[in-house]
Amino acid sequence: MFTNPNIFQSGSLEKIAAQLRINIIEMSYKARSAHLGSCLSCVDILTVLYFKILEIDPANPGMQKRDIFILSKGHAAMALYSVLAARGYFDPEMLKSYNQNGGTLAEHPPASGLAGVEAATGSLGHGLPMSTGQALAIKLNSGTQRVFCLLSDGETNEGSVWEAALFASAHKLDNLICFIDHNKWQATGRSDEVLNVTAHAEKWLAFGWNVQCIDGHDHQQIISAAHNASAKPKMIIADTVKGRGVSFMEDDNNWHYRVPNAEELHQAKQELCK
Amino acid sequence: MRNRFAQKLTQMSEHNDKIMLLSGDIGNRLFDNFKAQRPDRFFNCGVAEQNMTGMAAGLAKQGFLPVTYTIAPFCTTRCLEQIRVDVPFHNLPVTIVSVGAGLSYAGLGPTHHSFEDTALLRVIPNMRVLSPADSDELSACLEMAFATPKPTYIRMGKKGEPDVHGRTLNAYEISTPIKLTDGEDVCLIGSGTLLPEVVKAAELLSEKGVSSSVYSLPQIKPLPAIELLNIFSEYPVVAVFEEHSLAGGLSSACAELLVDHQIAGTKLLRFGIPDTFYKKSGSQSFARDYLGLTASHFVQKIINTLSGHKNENTRSHSSADKKAT
Numbered sequence: 001m002f003t004n005p006n007i008f009q010s011g012s013l014e015k016i017a018a019q020l021r022i023n024i025i026e027m028s029y030k031a032r033s034a035h036l037g038s039c040l041s042c043v044d045i046l047t048v049l050y051f052k053i054l055e056i057d058p059a060n061p062g063m064q065k066r067d068i069f070i071l072s073k074g075h076a077a078m079a080l081y082s083v084l085a086a087r088g089y090f091d092p093e094m095l096k097s098y099n100q101n102g103g104t105l106a107e108h109p110p111a112s113g114l115a116g117v118e119a120a121t122g123s124l125g126h127g128l129p130m131s132t133g134q135a136l137a138i139k140l141n142s143g144t145q146r147v148f149c150l151l152s153d154g155e156t157n158e159g160s161v162w163e164a165a166l167f168a169s170a171h172k173l174d175n176l177i178c179f180i181d182h183n184k185w186q187a188t189g190r191s192d193e194v195l196n197v198t199a200h201a202e203k204w205l206a207f208g209w210n211v212q213c214i215d216g217h218d219h220q221q222i223i224s225a226a227h228n229a230s231a232k233p234k235m236i237i238a239d240t241v242k243g244r245g246v247s248f249m250e251d252d253n254n255w256h257y258r259v260p261n262a263e264e265l266h267q268a269k270q271e272l273c274k
Numbered sequence: 275m276r277n278r279f280a281q282k283l284t285q286m287s288e289h290n291d292k293i294m295l296l297s298g299d300i301g302n303r304l305f306d307n308f309k310a311q312r313p314d315r316f317f318n319c320g321v322a323e324q325n326m327t328g329m330a331a332g333l334a335k336q337g338f339l340p341v342t343y344t345i346a347p348f349c350t351t352r353c354l355e356q357i358r359v360d361v362p363f364h365n366l367p368v369t370i371v372s373v374g375a376g377l378s379y380a381g382l383g384p385t386h387h388s389f390e391d392t393a394l395l396r397v398i399p400n401m402r403v404l405s406p407a408d409s410d411e412l413s414a415c416l417e418m419a420f421a422t423p424k425p426t427y428i429r430m431g432k433k434g435e436p437d438v439h440g441r442t443l444n445a446y447e448i449s450t451p452i453k454l455t456d457g458e459d460v461c462l463i464g465s466g467t468l469l470p471e472v473v474k475a476a477e478l479l480s481e482k483g484v485s486s487s488v489y490s491l492p493q494i495k496p497l498p499a500i501e502l503l504n505i506f507s508e509y510p511v512v513a514v515f516e517e518h519s520l521a522g523g524l525s526s527a528c529a530e531l532l533v534d535h536q537i538a539g540t541k542l543l544r545f546g547i548p549d550t551f552y553k554k555s556g557s558q559s560f561a562r563d564y565l566g567l568t569a570s571h572f573v574q575k576i577i578n579t580l581s582g583h584k585n586e587n588t589r590s591h592s593s594a595d596k597k598a599t
Contacts, residue, residue: 111363111365112364123355126356126360128328129327129331129332129356129360130332132325132329133328133332133334133336134332134333134336135332136332136333137332137336137338160324160325160356163320163324164328166320166325167325171317
């Protein structure tokens with residue numbers, strides 16, 4: 001269960017992403033834990049960041065000159081744990097303890113005790129202000145590290161996101177690189193119907209950010225967008241599919257809360273192993 | 275008090291380039307010296323307290339010692355979840371300094387009153403809660419905040435508060451109750467800017483032949499439990515005063531302490547703001563008088579309690595005498 005270290009060490013990004021998706025679905029199945037659809041939509045972004053972009057050293061997680069990644073959509077914790085384990089922050093065997101009594105791997109990322117987790121999130125709208133503070137601090141220290149932050153599209157309901165957006169552009173925090181996992185769903189409905197979560201590009205442009213719109217499952221597009229230089233804070237609006245990778249989960253919002261049964265687990269794994 | 279805040283922070287930042295000041299778009303001209311000295315350590319975060327608090331946590335993560343500053347309700351209740359999740363949950367050295375706690379801005383109406391801040395912040399794990407009575411206590415609070423960095427809330431008054439101590443205090447002194455006068459009949463413990471009224475009450479009591487000890491208690495959390503338990507065992511009546519709701523503040527913390535340690539025989543009198551929004555216009559002193567937070571109100575209730583206590587003691591002694599016979 002869970003591990004295939006060879007894939008993580010030498011596999012293609014596609015193979016790594018597929019294995020992460022399998023691990024996530026196994027975790028959800030074993031722990032009877034929700035938010036599967038939200039995890040699967042951001043796997044490609046996490047895969048590219050952790051395997052191609054972030055300047056980090058899993059053997060030295062507290063390294064001072066490291067890039068920071070904050071998962072502001074903390075409900076995708078299974079995806080974060082999976083990619084951290086895959087990069088060697090901790091033994092992948094630990095994934096088995098996810099959501100088990102007395103463990104460290106709670107259903108949202110913890111504030112301490114787990115290498116690689118940069119911020120405790122779970123309540124939406126916290127990650128971007130914290131990322132903004134870190135990006136400002138790095139600039140004040142003349143550092144070259146970057147701060148990456150991943151938000152969900154539903155998360156932009158939160159006013160604190162826009163408070164941070166205004167500060168970051170006013171202070172030209174060009175070391176702040178954010179993604180919106182634009183899977184077009186939030187917990188109980190279409191994100192453009194619950195609130196007016198539309199026209200992301202126009203909104204972030206109006207807030208003074210550099211904006212790129214990409215296919216959030218296209219690894220090359222993610223790499224190019226993350227490397228794109230701009231004197232402004234960067235927002236990458238990643239067009240994604242909730243439940244991506246499993247035919248019967250894709251774009252079906254029931255998988256925000258549903259957990260797979262044994263048969264669904266088997267079928268999902270078969271699809272992802274192809 | 276706020277002038278001392280600006281002066282002290284400027285002075286401390288001269289020797290500590292980790293100190294940062296984040297303002298919620300208040301303090302026009304107040305921080306000119308700080309800004310002149312450390313232009314890259316002051317940020318006006320705008321009227322956006324959630325972001326200000328979250329950013330402070332991010333700055334602290336990178337080794338800075340940020341201070342967030344705005345009017346009391348805006349840097350506490352307005353962004354309470356950012357405080358709880360981003361600061362004490364991560365146990366980061368962010369200092370939240372509020373101006374205008376209690377009734378300082380009485381005339382500005384309930385949006386600007388702050389009677390709930392101590393209650394809400396003291397129940398969050400890892401938070402230190404400080405309520406200075408005057409500028410000297412405030413200076414010591416800031417010393418403490420940077421000498422032992424951890425999540426800290428400092429609830430300030432506004433400006434022009436009378437000096438109670440008139441001397442320099444150190445961080446150790448403010449971590450315990452500070453004795454101002456020595457007496458036997460009753461102990462008065464004041465916290466925050468209401469302290470001068472408590473001192474006045476002690477003087478009025480003295481004129482009536484009641485001898486009282488007065489303590490200032492700036493550190494509400496962690497509560498100096500050992501010292502307070504000693505006080506409770508020493509005096510038959512202990513009165514606690516604060517410009518804060520009677521629910522959840524210092525006097526509640528003292529009541530919890532008494533119950534937890536099953537201290538019998540001590541009468542705890544609590545003076546604070548009742549469970550109500552205060553909606554009258556006018557000054558802080560008018561509001562205090564209206565809400566029963568002045569020396570004359572205190573004295574009346576204390577005298578009543580003392581005479582009741584004396585009667586109770588007489589009754590219980592005589593009933594004990596009867597039983598003995």
